[in-house]
Amino acid sequence: xxxxxxxSISVSIGKLNPLDGITFTIDKGEILGLVGxxxxxxxxxxxxxxxxxxxxxxxITKGSIVFDGCELIGLPEIEFRRLRGKRIALISxxxxxxxxxxxxxxxxxxxxxxxxxxxxxxxxxARSLDLIAQLRIxxxxxxxxxxxxxxxxxxxxxxxxxxALAADPDLIVADEPTTALDVTIQAQIIQIMVELxxxxxxxxxxxxxxxxxxxxxxDRVVVLYxxxxxxxxxxxxxxxxxxxxxxxxxxxxxxxxxxxxxxxKGIPGTVPSIIDYPDGCRFNPRCGDARELCRAQVxxxxxxxxxxxxCHFSEV
Amino acid sequence: xxxxxxxxxxxxxPVFLAVSVVIFMIVHLVPGDPIDNLVQINSSPExxxxxxxxxxxxxxxxxxxxxxxxxxxTGDLGDAIIxxxxxxxxxxxxxxxxxxxxxxxxxxxxxxxxxxxxLAAIYKGSWIDRTTMTxxxxxxxxxxxxxxxxxxxxxxxxxxxxxxxxxRSWDALILPVLTIGLGxxxxxxxxxxxAMMETARKDFVMMLHAKGVxxxxxxxxxxxxxxxxxxxxxxxLRIGWILGGAVTVEFVFARPGLGSLLITSLNQRxxxxxxxxxxxxxxxxxxxxxxxxIIQAAMDPRVREGIK
Ligand SMILES: Nc1ncnc2c1ncn2[C@@H]1O[C@H](COP(=O)(O)OP(=O)(O)OP(=O)(O)O)[C@@H](O)[C@H]1O
Ligand code: SF4
Ligand SMILES: [Mg+2]
Numbered sequence: 001x002x003x004x005x006x007x008s009i010s011v012s013i014g015k016l017n018p019l020d021g022i023t024f025t026i027d028k029g030e031i032l033g034l035v036g037x038x039x040x041x042x043x044x045x046x047x048x049x050x051x052x053x054x055x056x057x058x059x060i061t062k063g064s065i066v067f068d069g070c071e072l073i074g075l076p077e078i079e080f081r082r083l084r085g086k087r088i089a090l091i092s093x094x095x096x097x098x099x100x101x102x103x104x105x106x107x108x109x110x111x112x113x114x115x116x117x118x119x120x121x122x123x124x125x126a127r128s129l130d131l132i133a134q135l136r137i138x139x140x141x142x143x144x145x146x147x148x149x150x151x152x153x154x155x156x157x158x159x160x161x162x163x164a165l166a167a168d169p170d171l172i173v174a175d176e177p178t179t180a181l182d183v184t185i186q187a188q189i190i191q192i193m194v195e196l197x198x199x200x201x202x203x204x205x206x207x208x209x210x211x212x213x214x215x216x217x218x219d220r221v222v223v224l225y226x227x228x229x230x231x232x233x234x235x236x237x238x239x240x241x242x243x244x245x246x247x248x249x250x251x252x253x254x255x256x257x258x259x260x261x262x263x264x265k266g267i268p269g270t271v272p273s274i275i276d277y278p279d280g281c282r283f284n285p286r287c288g289d290a291r292e293l294c295r296a297q298v299x300x301x302x303x304x305x306x307x308x309x310x311c312h313f314s315e316v
Numbered sequence: 317x318x319x320x321x322x323x324x325x326x327x328x329x330p331v332f333l334a335v336s337v338v339i340f341m342i343v344h345l346v347p348g349d350p351i352d353n354l355v356q357i358n359s360s361p362e363x364x365x366x367x368x369x370x371x372x373x374x375x376x377x378x379x380x381x382x383x384x385x386x387x388x389x390t391g392d393l394g395d396a397i398i399x400x401x402x403x404x405x406x407x408x409x410x411x412x413x414x415x416x417x418x419x420x421x422x423x424x425x426x427x428x429x430x431x432x433x434x435l436a437a438i439y440k441g442s443w444i445d446r447t448t449m450t451x452x453x454x455x456x457x458x459x460x461x462x463x464x465x466x467x468x469x470x471x472x473x474x475x476x477x478x479x480x481x482x483x484r485s486w487d488a489l490i491l492p493v494l495t496i497g498l499g500x501x502x503x504x505x506x507x508x509x510x511a512m513m514e515t516a517r518k519d520f521v522m523m524l525h526a527k528g529v530x531x532x533x534x535x536x537x538x539x540x541x542x543x544x545x546x547x548x549x550x551x552x553l554r555i556g557w558i559l560g561g562a563v564t565v566e567f568v569f570a571r572p573g574l575g576s577l578l579i580t581s582l583n584q585r586x587x588x589x590x591x592x593x594x595x596x597x598x599x600x601x602x603x604x605x606x607x608x609x610i611i612q613a614a615m616d617p618r619v620r621e622g623i624k
Contacts, residue, residue: 050526085528092526097519100538102616112527147617163527 001069003028003203004049004171009063009073011044011053016274017227018044021063023301023308024222024232026171029201031194033214033235035250036224037271042207043093045224046175049205050090051080068170086116089164091174091193095157095181099148105159106144112166131162135192154185161193171203179209190217211254215239223247226272226282233307243309245287281312289313317613320620324609328602335598336388340381342594343587384591393592398584403592406577411596414573417492418562418600422551424497425558429504430540430547436505437512437543438535448505455502460561464495464568481570492569496561500554507550511543545616552608556601 002025011019019041026032034042047053048060051072065072067088072080084090092098099108109131110124119127125144132140135158148156157177164172177193178186194217197204206218214221214235221238223230223246231244242248249267269286272278281299284290293312301310368374372383387394393403436448471491472480479488515521516539524534563575570576574593581589613620 052522052525055522055525081528081530083528084526090523090526092519092523094519098523100520100524101618102541103538111529115528149618149621149623160523 002026002066003030003068004205005064005066006045006049007064007066009048009065010061011041011048011058012061013056013058017061018058018274019048019227021228021301022048022224023063023229026203026205028170028203029198030220031197031204031206031218033218033221034205034207034224035209035211035214035221036230037209039226039271039274040224041227042209042224043175046090046173046205046207049171049173050084050088051075051077052084082116085112085169086167087169088171088173089167089169091157091160091164091172091177093175093177093179095153095160095177098160099156101148103147104144105146105148105151109144109159109163109166112163116167128162128166131165132159134165134196135159135162153181154189157181157189158192161189161196165196165200168200169202171205172197173205173207175207176209177206178213186213187216211250215254223250226277227274228282229301229308229310230283231307231309231311232301233309237306241306243304243307243314244283244311245289245314246283247309249286281310317620320613320622321610324606328606331602332598335602336385336595337381339591339594339598340384343591344377388592388595393595394588396581396586396589398581398586399589403588406589407574407592407596410572410574410577413571414559414562414566414575417489417496417566417571417573418558420489420493421496421500421558421561422555424493425500425504426547426551428497429501430508430544432501433505433508433547434512434535434540434543437509437516437539440509440513445509448509452502452505455498456506458499460495460499461564461568463498464491464565467491467495468569488569488571492565492571495565495568496558499561500551500558503550503554504547507547508540508543511546512539515539515542541615545612548608548611548615552605552611555604555608556597559597559600 004026006022006024008021008023009019010017010021022041022045024032024034034045036042044053044058047056047058048065049067049072053060060073063073067083072083099105106125106128109128110119110121113119113124113127114121117124129140129144132143137143137155137158143151143155143159148159151159157180161177164174174193178189181189190213194204206213208214218235220232220234222232223238223244225246230246231238231242233243238247239251242251246267253266267286272282272285278285278295280296281287281290281294284294287294289311291313297312299310299312301308304314365374372380375383384394391404393407395401396403396406399406432448432452436445439445468480468491471477478491479485482488512535516535521534521539524538525531559575562573563578565571566573566575567579574596577589578593578597581587581593609619
């Protein structure tokens with residue numbers, strides 16, 4: 001049984017409906033990539049899993065999220081809070097703003113293990129120092145008594161990762177953990193994170209818009225397009241035989257070594273706006289294979305020869 | 317932290333000098349010769365000259381200033397003309413009254429203001445928020461002398477709960493403290509509420525929720541702590557305003573204090589006393605700002621390191 005099973009959830013924020021029937025699963029110890037262009041609903045999906053959607057004024061209107069056999073939709077906030085940080089942890093998009101600027105780094109990591117594991121101050125500190133060291137930060141003790149502004153962005157993100165690991169969660173949700181960082185350290189941080197997750201056998205939902213990162217780190221991938229799932233498949237399959245035209249475009253756009261500069265082409269057309277999604281398949285204005293049916297009818301997310309895809313005309 | 321403190325202290329020196337020049341000049345800016353205020357109407361020019369020499373008024377202005385400042389720094393503020401006592405004594409006699417009134421009013425504004433502001437922010441949109449906001453609006457628009465008269469009418473004259481005036485017993489402090497403090501409560505509550513609501517929208521607060529920290533802990537240990545920074549700034553800037561409030565309130569309640577001393581001596585054109593009292597008020601304002609800076613630095617590492 002999957003550790004996390006998200007079944008056709010839809011979300012509304014005010015009059016907007018940014019997510020429509022999102023479906024995917026994550027197994028224990030699995031790394032699932034969640035990819036899609038900006039605005040496709042990646043962060044909102046993470047908020048749904050974390051149970052934080054009400055904090056931004058959103059609500060899940062239908063569907064189900066089952067975590068380790070427990071239905072999360074309708075779960076009382078007080079019980080959800082015991083999962084957050086303890087069994088499901090978040091690594092946020094922007095390390096620069098994710099730490100409390102006037103509280104010592106150490107106290108912010110200690111807080112998690114004190115809260116969820118009931119550790120004493122000394123035990124929590126020892127644990128935090130160990131975690132800091134595991135993230136390959138030199139001089140853990142000095143970092144433990146530093147303030148966030150004294151650290152670089154990369155260091156801060158390592159601290160956020162340490163914080164996520166502090167209570168030994170089963171699932172980590174990482175929302176574009178490196179986009180705010182310098183390109184040179186992005187790969188390094190992803191690598192450290194993936195290593196720690198693999199070592200501990202944790203499940204990771206890795207949100208990114210970088211197919212290179214997906215290829216490097218993930219077991220399976222969910223491709224989102226404008227608030228819907230376009231395709232979900234194992235990593236080998238998705239690169240070898242993408243079923244959805246949008247996935248094909250994404251893969252085509254990965255920059256490759258030895259490629260002539262300037263030959264890099266984005267996907268033609270623009271991402272549709274949430275206030276004006278096209279009828280039928282939302283990818284139809286940009287799709288080379290689009291036909292009449294695509295404009296009239298929403299393609300269902302269906303089982304293909306491998307994985308799932310939502311396209312009227314995808315082969316097999 | 318020590319170097320931060322020394323830096324702030326050094327910065328106050330030019331401010332103090334500028335303020336002292338202004339206070340010194342007051343005597344020389346008022347129309348008429350200050351000597352005329354000292355002597356009898358029909359005294360001779362010789363008598364005038366003798367008096368001028370006695371008070372050093374025959375010397376050039378800059379020398380007079382230097383002497384005055386030098387004396388003031390050693391605690392000698394000269395003699396009161398009307399009351400014929402050392403100004404320093406008069407001030408020493410009055411300062412405890414002003415200090416207790418000011419400190420209590422400050423404490424009252426801070427504690428009650430932060431508590432109401434925090435409640436309004438935590439329960440924003442609820443009846444608690446709406447009620448406090450209405451009271452805050454009332455509290456910040458009513459002038460303090462008017463509020464003072466109102467409180468006297470109601471609690472002292474009508475109900476007879478507190479003395480109408482004076483400073484003979486502790487309960488004589490309550491109405492004056494309320495009069496100065498209520499405006500402060502309104503101000504502090506408003507700043508606290510807005511700052512908490514602004515902080516609550518920050519990424520790190522969402523992260524705290526994601527860590528599973530209980531909401532009351534997030535509000536009190538993190539959000540309120542951030543909100544206190546602007547509150548401290550406002551309060552340290554408003555020390556002067558609170559002291560100014562004390563001036564009118566002491567007058568309304570006929571309490572002794574620096575404010576009463578200032579007003580009486582102004583009416584009597586007793587300039588050495590006016591100068592001394594103003595100098596004390598200026599020093600109090602500067603110490604208030606310094607204290608605010610220090611509290612902020614203690615609370616925010618970025619202020620300590622001069623980043624913010
Ligand atoms: N608080 C909100 N209120 C209203 N609309 C929102 C809110 N948050 C997100 N949206 C909308 O929902 C859609 C999905 O947003 P989301 O943040 O999940 O995108 P994303 O895939 O994470 O994009 P990015 O790569 O830019 O982070 C967007 O169209 C966005 O405008
Ligand atoms: S359903 Fe039609 S428009 Fe959508 S991806 Fe498939 S072929 Fe393209
Ligand atoms: Mg996002």
